[in-house]
Amino acid sequence: MENRKNITDSRRRRIRFGLRWSAAFALLGSATAWAADTVTNTVAESASAATNRVARTKTWMTFGLDRVHFLRSELLGNPIWQYLASLIYIVLAFYSSKLLDYLVQTQLRRWAARSQLKINDLLVDLLRGPIKIIAFVVLLHVGLRVFEWPEWEAGLISKGLKIIVGYSLTYLALKLVDLMMGFWEQRIAAAHGGLLDVQLIPVLRKTFKIFVVVVAVLVIAQNLEMNVTGLLASLSIGGLAVGLAAQDTLSNLFGAVAIFADKPFRIGDQIQLDSIAGTVETIGLRSTRVRNGEGSLVTIPNKNMAAANIINVSRRPGIRTVMNIGLTYDTPAPKIERALAIIQEIFRSHAKTADLLVTFNKFDSSALNIQVSHLWNSTNFNEYAQGLQKLNLELKRRFDEEKMDFAFPSHTVYLRQDSQWQVANSHEQQEEPQPVRPSAGRPAGG
Template sequence: MEFLYKTFYGNTILEWALAAGGILLSLLLAKTVYWLIGRFVKTITDRTENKFDDILVDMMEEPAVFAMILTGIWYSLHLLHLNDLAQTVLAKSYYVLIIFTVSWFVTRLFDAVVETYLTPYVQKSEGKLDDQLLPIVRKGFKLSVWAIAIIVALDNAGYDVKAVLASLGIGGLALALAAKDTVANLFGSFTIFVDKPFVIGDRVKVKGYDGFVREVGIRSTRLQTLDGRMVTIPNQFVANESIVNVSSEPSRKITMDIGLTYDTTPERMEKAMTILREIAESHPDTEETIVTAFTEFKDSALNIRFIYYIKKGASVFGTQNAVNMAILKRFNDEGLEFAFPTQTIYTKEG
């Protein structure tokens, strides 16, 4: 028993053991609470019709468990006799950790509110401006909370916040030079938001990529290409590039060159152009504007230029397939022969 009362660094072995045991107990208790939340509390919330409690529990369990661990360590360390410097460092460190834990709790609570109420509302709304604005507001709120948390933490840790801000002002030029790309991306996102060259869900062509806009953030814009891959493009490039908004087209223009053989008579050429107009006019997904013209005498074909327009929202490939199949069938029925590259060679006996 005398061994337990031997002193090391101002505390007996018993006091060190009690402090270590308290820390270990707080860790085990936090682990148990985390397990109980996952096993029982989430089971109860899953049975309720309201989804907010499910998301709230999922978002809050980690900050709550971390707060329990901090509390257990705090009381355990207070069992020790620490000098003034150690107590000061410990107190300031705990102030900082508590502030960060509260900030963590607030940001995750905000995420729960957004996931439960704002995101479904935005998805149901007809306009797409809110779809574009919500991610920016979400990230802006989090940045604001953490910025305030850092300032408050520095103040509670004993630093002169005014002096820190003043020093940041002196080094602002160097910071601006180092963060010029970040600032350019920020202004790029503002330009995109004001000019509105596209909205969430539009198909665009920019920087050589063709895809659908999935997210417009503070720093970058994310596109999902036609092959399903995600591409992240910094907003400074998006704002300075020529953007083709495919989704804004009123209709899709389809241009075809159909070649018939050289033995086709003028009457048969007229018949071919009449058939093309009839096919385009009869399809429900094509517009009234149709162009057919005998445009060129090619090397091995008499060329007909055929232009029609597919209505916005209609299946482009489906309409093209239906029109092409109808052309093939009608031309075969009428005996109109498609030309293919040929070459006639005349020989002369010497």
């Protein structure tokens, strides 16, 4: 019973809603037809004034201003009362548009409240300004068409109203772009937090806004009877010249598009390319900025980023460490096995150890080498450095307890003293020749 009652109430609300809107549109259509069908009857008032014709517009459309004698004086080819009546129509159009906006907003807000969707509330706020402006322009246009205006004034009024309507629709389109981009940004952030996708949104927002403005300017220019074909030709030639002069800029722009599409890295990732290594801070249309280990901000053109071999350190599943631990050559085999067990115990007991391989792999020149291959289950470098430090300290403490010595590069020099070798060597010595004395009066070596 309660469900049937709720359905009945819902149907009644929809019927009342439809009747209200139908009445509003019928009233607006009647007013429009009433204003458009108004005619001006011109008759001769007397034989002496046969050459002067006065437009006798119906009193309820001129507000009785045409009956005031001094308001019949002409200003710029029109009677003064016509300007005053037009001013009254402007005021009426303004307040009528506010009333219509209030009615529309009231009904739309009720509908948005029932739908319980945030985007509907945003649409209601978006439509409020443009609806008011467009309603004002339409009502004003209907009111001003009652009178006969000179051709130049009628053309000026028509062009002005077209510009206002075009501006309102352009404003509506730009706000719609902001609404859709904001809604998309919220969905992306809530879905997977893609920082690169979030940064792509401002680029798309600017691109769509530029497109909307260009189209709006062309449409308004066409409605104002301007030569749009010539304007497009001028823009084409100018665009070609700018494109030839800005090849690097266009290359960087296409590089940015490639980065956004392929996503080799995201904001906050640690990357390496050539001699540069650091954290990605921003990705713009022209360049990408990377903060290196020294704290300096490095700006790299996007065309270079798109063509470079990039190592994304942040995309690795963890941080792998390969270390070599050397024991002295006087370490017996049982102690080597004990050292392997200690290393296994220390590293496997840590919660961040994802993979571990410990082997006695070679006899080095000055040490018995134990190789440790350890995978840290995180990409946070600060956390990794602190954890590895604790592991190394524990390893040193345990080796000291077991009386195990770490080897270091060393060389042993053997000194041999053999008397027989010295005697044999002395027998093989030959008699040394006597040096030649120099002659008198002549310097030695001369």
